[in-house]
Amino acid sequence: MLLTLAAVGGLLASAAFWCLFWITLHKVEDIPVVRHWLSTSQCLSWVQANLSLALAMTEPTNLLIHGISTPAGVLSTWDTTVNVAHVCGYLPTRDVVSLIAGENRRSA
Numbered sequence: 001m002l003l004t005l006a007a008v009g010g011l012l013a014s015a016a017f018w019c020l021f022w023i024t025l026h027k028v029e030d031i032p033v034v035r036h037w038l039s040t041s042q043c044l045s046w047v048q049a050n051l052s053l054a055l056a057m058t059e060p061t062n063l064l065i066h067g068i069s070t071p072a073g074v075l076s077t078w079d080t081t082v083n084v085a086h087v088c089g090y091l092p093t094r095d096v097v098s099l100i101a102g103e104n105r106r107s108a
Contacts, residue, residue, distance in 0.1 A: 011079070014065055018058070018082040048091050058083045 025043050029035050047054045062079045 010066060014062065014079045015082045017065065018079055018086075022082075022086045044091060044094075047087060051087055054087055055080075055083055 026040055028038050028040050028043060059080070065079075
């Protein structure tokens with residue numbers, strides 16, 4: 001399979017889309033229409049409680065973005081890498097890092 005510049009650009013654009021999605025999820029309380037129904041802690045706690053379901057929900061979105069007939073739709077590894085890194089890497093360590101930072105602030 002030949003990866004063209006357009007396919008690589010599509011993969012990078014989709015990875016940027018997921019980065020923006022996760023950043024927006026952290027700022028959901030700043031959106032006036034949504035703040036009455038959702039909070040950042042509700043969303044992140046649901047994702048932490050349902051890791052595999054959250055990842056499984058992102059894959060059909062990747063296929064909708066790229067299409068199944070394009071190489072970028074089949075090779076959506078950047079998208080999956082971004083989602084796995086956030087869901088399985090960042091979210092579980094977020095609480096630990098905030099505890100360490102809080103202890104460092106108290107001791108200083």
